[in-house]
Amino acid sequence: MRTFIARRLGVSLLVLLTISTLSFVLLKASGDLAISLAGEGSGADYVAFLRKTYGWDRPILVQYADWLWRLLRGDLGTSFYYGSPVLEIIAERLPVTLKLGAFAIFMALGVAFPLGSLAALRPDGWMDRVAMFIAMVGQATPIFWFSFVLILILGLNLAVLPISGGGTTAHFVMPSIALAFYAMPAIIRIVRGGMIEALASDYIRTARAKGLRPWAVIVRHALRNTLVPVVAIASVQFGFLLGGSVVVETIFALHGIGYLTWEAISQNDYPVVQASVLVVSAFYVVLTLLADLLNMLIDPRIRHD
Amino acid sequence: MAILEIENLDVRIPVGAGVLHAVRNISLQVEAGQTLCIVGESGCGKSMSLLAIMGLLPRTAQRQASALRFQGTELSCLNARQMEDIRGRGIGMIFQDPLTAFNPTMSIGSQLEEVHMRHMGAGRTVAREKAISLLRQVGITSPESRLAQYPHELSGGLRQRVMIAMALMCDPVLLLADEPTTALDVTIQAQVLRLLKGLQQKLSIAIVFVTHDLGVVAAVADRIAVMYAGEVVETGSVRDVFRAPQHPYTQALFGCVPDIANVTAGRLGTIPGRVPSLVTPIQGCAFRERCAKAMEACAMAAVSLKPHADGVFSRCLLSAEGINTDEELTHA
Ligand SMILES: Nc1ncnc2c1ncn2[C@@H]1O[C@H](COP(=O)(O)OP(=O)(O)OP(=O)(O)O)[C@@H](O)[C@H]1O
Ligand SMILES: [Mg+2]
Numbered sequence: 088m089r090t091f092i093a094r095r096l097g098v099s100l101l102v103l104l105t106i107s108t109l110s111f112v113l114l115k116a117s118g119d120l121a122i123s124l125a126g127e128g129s130g131a132d133y134v135a136f137l138r139k140t141y142g143w144d145r146p147i148l149v150q151y152a153d154w155l156w157r158l159l160r161g162d163l164g165t166s167f168y169y170g171s172p173v174l175e176i177i178a179e180r181l182p183v184t185l186k187l188g189a190f191a192i193f194m195a196l197g198v199a200f201p202l203g204s205l206a207a208l209r210p211d212g213w214m215d216r217v218a219m220f221i222a223m224v225g226q227a228t229p230i231f232w233f234s235f236v237l238i239l240i241l242g243l244n245l246a247v248l249p250i251s252g253g254g255t256t257a258h259f260v261m262p263s264i265a266l267a268f269y270a271m272p273a274i275i276r277i278v279r280g281g282m283i284e285a286l287a288s289d290y291i292r293t294a295r296a297k298g299l300r301p302w303a304v305i306v307r308h309a310l311r312n313t314l315v316p317v318v319a320i321a322s323v324q325f326g327f328l329l330g331g332s333v334v335v336e337t338i339f340a341l342h343g344i345g346y347l348t349w350e351a352i353s354q355n356d357y358p359v360v361q362a363s364v365l366v367v368s369a370f371y372v373v374l375t376l377l378a379d380l381l382n383m384l385i386d387p388r389i390r391h392d
Numbered sequence: 393m394a395i396l397e398i399e400n401l402d403v404r405i406p407v408g409a410g411v412l413h414a415v416r417n418i419s420l421q422v423e424a425g426q427t428l429c430i431v432g433e434s435g436c437g438k439s440m441s442l443l444a445i446m447g448l449l450p451r452t453a454q455r456q457a458s459a460l461r462f463q464g465t466e467l468s469c470l471n472a473r474q475m476e477d478i479r480g481r482g483i484g485m486i487f488q489d490p491l492t493a494f495n496p497t498m499s500i501g502s503q504l505e506e507v508h509m510r511h512m513g514a515g516r517t518v519a520r521e522k523a524i525s526l527l528r529q530v531g532i533t534s535p536e537s538r539l540a541q542y543p544h545e546l547s548g549g550l551r552q553r554v555m556i557a558m559a560l561m562c563d564p565v566l567l568l569a570d571e572p573t574t575a576l577d578v579t580i581q582a583q584v585l586r587l588l589k590g591l592q593q594k595l596s597i598a599i600v601f602v603t604h605d606l607g608v609v610a611a612v613a614d615r616i617a618v619m620y621a622g623e624v625v626e627t628g629s630v631r632d633v634f635r636a637p638q639h640p641y642t643q644a645l646f647g648c649v650p651d652i653a654n655v656t657a658g659r660l661g662t663i664p665g666r667v668p669s670l671v672t673p674i675q676g677c678a679f680r681e682r683c684a685k686a687m688e689a690c691a692m693a694a695v696s697l698k699p700h701a702d703g704v705f706s707r708c709l710l711s712a713e714g715i716n717t718d719e720e721l722t723h724a
Contacts, residue, residue: 289492292448296487297507297558298480301472307506311497386497387542 088383088390099376106368107158111151114361123355124167163365164358168351173362176347181366183253184336184343188328190259191266192321199271200317203278204305210283218279222272230331234265234338251340262339266332270324277320281313288312315382315389322378326371395566395598396422396445399459403440403622406452410671414440414453416622419697422566422615425596429609429630431645432619435667438602439488441619442568445600446485447475463565481511484559488570488602490551494543500554501539507561519561526557531583548575556584560591567599573608585611606646610634618642621667621678624697628704638706641679677708685710 114120121138122129138144142153157164163173206218241261242250249258285291286309294308329344336345344363351359383390403415415437422428430438443449445460447467460467462482467475479485487493495503501523508519520539527535530553543551552575559567567588573581589612591597601612609616613630618641626639637643644663665682668674677683680690689709697705 289487289489290495293487293493294495295448295476296446296479296485297510298476298478299506299510300476303506303510308495308498312495387499388496388544391542391545 091383091390092380095376095379099372102372103369106372107155107365108151110361110365110368111154114357115147115150117357120357123357158365163362166351166356166359168354168356168359173358176359177344177362177366180342180344180347183341184329184332184345187259187262187266187332187336187341187343188325190263191270191328192325194263194267195270195274195324196317196321198267199274199278203275204282204310204313206275206279207282207286208305215279218275222275225268225272225275228268230265230269230334231338233268234261234335237261237265238338253339253341253343258339258341262332262335262341265335265338266328269331270328273320273324274317277316278313281316282309285309285312311385314385318378318381318385319375322374326367326374329367329370393424393463394421394461395424395463396420396600397459397461398441398445399457401441401444401457401460402455403437403444403449404454404456405450407671412670413673414622414670415444418617418619418622418624420600420617420624420627422598422600424565424598425592426614427592427599427601427612428615428617429613430600430602430617430619431604431606431609433645433663433667435670436619437622437670438619439570440622442485442570442600442602445568446479446483448479448485477511480507480564481562482564483566483568484562484564486555486559486567486569486572490548490555490575491543493555494551496543498542499539500541500543500546504539504554504558504561507558511562522561523557526560527554529587530554530557531580531587532557549577549580552576553580553584556588563595565595565597567597569599570602571604572601573603573605581608582611588612618645621674622670623678623707624705625679625707626705627697628700628702632702632704636704638700638704638711639679639708640683640685640710642706644682644684 121134121141121143124137125134135144142150145153161174163177165171166173166176169176202218202221206212206215209215238250238261241248248261249255250261252258286305291304291308294304299307332341332343332345333349334345335341336343337349340346344367348360348363350356351363398418398420401415401418401420402413405412405414418437418441420428420441430441432438440449440453444455444457445462445467447455449455455468457468462478467478470478494500501520504523504526505516505519508514508522509516512519523539524535527538532538532550532553538546538550538554546554552572556569556572559569569588573584576584585608588599592599599612601608603609609630615628616630616633617624617627618633618639619625620641626633626637626642633642634646637646641663647663663682668678668681674694676691676693677686677695680686683690687709695707695709697707698711700706700711
């Protein structure tokens with residue numbers, strides 16, 4: 088078990104290093120930063136001055152080492168646009184996105200778990216059809232369109248929820264629903280598939296042979312065995328949500344990482360774009376790591392491997 | 393008293409092409425304190441018969457019986473909840489494959505304890521003591537430490553013994569054991585069989601014991617039922633059937649064991665030819681195509697179970713006509 092965790096941690100660190108390298112390379116490949124920072128029509132002297140100030144005149148490997156060293160100490164650079172440290176900006180925006188993502192994933196799980204399980208009890212029964220229909224609609228509906236429908240109904244017609252901004256928890260409800268709707272189909276399918284497989288297995292027959300009540304058979308015996316793939320997919324979906332929240336945050340004017348990324352892209356604020364990508368990716372890595380650790384707790388076979 | 397009475401049990405399972413008639417019109421009876429052994433080739437419907445009693449057939453399977461009585465109660469009249477109260481409590485079942493029959497994500501201990509807690513209402517501590525004592529009785533050393541282990545950490549033999557203990561957690565009146573000793577070595581098997589015998593005498597348990605091992609039959613059975621292609625082709629007291637098997641199928645099964653009357657160990661014989669498909673209707677005797685003694689009449693009509701001497705029943709035209717006497721057999 089120790090070696091498993093150690094190996095898993097090692098892999099995570101390697102992935103993080105790869106991501107950071109990639110984000111550095113991509114930024115460098117995107118063009119001459121000094122020129123775009125100086126703005127069109129600036130003199131060559133000014134460009135050269137910027138290049139020197141930011142150290143972009145040094146060999147690329149030196150720049151990389153320097154950048155990585157700063158990164159390790161938590162220095163993500165300075166925003167071109169705001170002039171303040173990128174880390175501060177990110178730290179201010181990250182909680183909004185995390186809150187949104189957490190709301191959304193728990194909402195998605197809260198709907199997908201019962202729905203997928205009920206669907207699995209009678210494959211091709213009417214509950215199954217309903218669940219698969221919802222999953223299909225969820226998959227086919229563009230997230231921005233669904234957001235507008237929500238705004239129209241909940242925000243304007245019924246006027247029960249605020250349309251934009253992030254002042255109160257109520258502001259998070261609609262964006263969370265929109266994101267949850269987007270994350271739900273995959274989870275429904277996984278829960279349903281896992282549940283069907285579990286219910287058909289021999290140990291469920293054993294549980295029934297012991298005279299256990301149906302709820303005990305399903306909750307204690309079947310559900311536990313569907314958790315492993317669900318945890319795995321939920322962590323991936325949560326990562327998607329952090330990335331996918333760009334659209335939703337923009338629509339609902341929630342000032343999270345997604346909104347920040349969108350702003351930064353339109354303002355050519357490269358350090359912020361780079362840091363946002365880096366932070367979201369890092370979360371991804373951490374989430375899958377947590378999912379693996381959680382699955383070790385759920386399934387002893389993984390634990391003893 | 394008859395603990396289990398089965399009359400004309402039929403099990404049909406819809407499969408892609410048609411309907412698989414897995415169990416055909418079988419009738420069995422087991423008294424308190426008695427052991428009935430069911431033997432027969434793979435696929436002849438032994439497991440399906442046991443599952444039919446438990447009400448645990450595959451979802452699509454259809455069960456029909458003119459009687460299916462446990463301690464005088466007609467099981468097909470019970471609702472789901474009443475059946476749940478009997479399963480695990482009055483009837484314990486040992487499943488054929490102890491690797492897949494355990495929940496891989498739950499410890500041995502909780503899987504044992506939950507049956508007891510479900511039916512006996514005595515809490516976890518009592519359930520745990522019962523589990524430890526049963527594990528010790530099936531020959532597992534340091535049972536306390538086993539409780540925390542998971543199924544994949546145990547060897548096949550250990551799993552099978554835990555399975556046996558699990559079926560005995562609530563002191564059942566009837567035990568349905570589907571090849572419970574196949575994964576055990578000879579000494580452990582003997583120990584487990586002694587345990588079952590002992591418990592049977594003490595609590596007067598009725599046991600239905602599916603096995604391929606004639607040595608096991610000789611060691612535990614009072615009565616035997618030989619199944620072929622979903623039918624019972626011969627049944628009677630184990631002494632009489634061993635001494636003078638009536639049905640050609642039984643004779644062929646016993647064929648490879650040199651001295652059937654003193655058998656201590658030995659697998660059932662293998663017989664050339666193939667079992668007929670259970671999906672297409674069988675004309676006449678199901679065994680006729682592999683039978684050395686088949687006659688024209690065997691293809692004409694289905695053969696019914698006919699009484700023979702000593703309460704042995706056999707589904708063969710020859711046995712009814714009294715041709716298969718002991719003398720004839722020794723020449724055969
Ligand atoms: N779930 C199922 N669906 C359809 N047919 C099945 C199913 N399970 C078993 N059968 C068929 O039912 C028949 C009886 O099977 P059963 O498991 O009772 O045999 P068995 O006598 O227990 O054999 P074995 O000695 O191999 O355990 C076989 O022909 C088998 O192919
Ligand atoms: Mg079987």
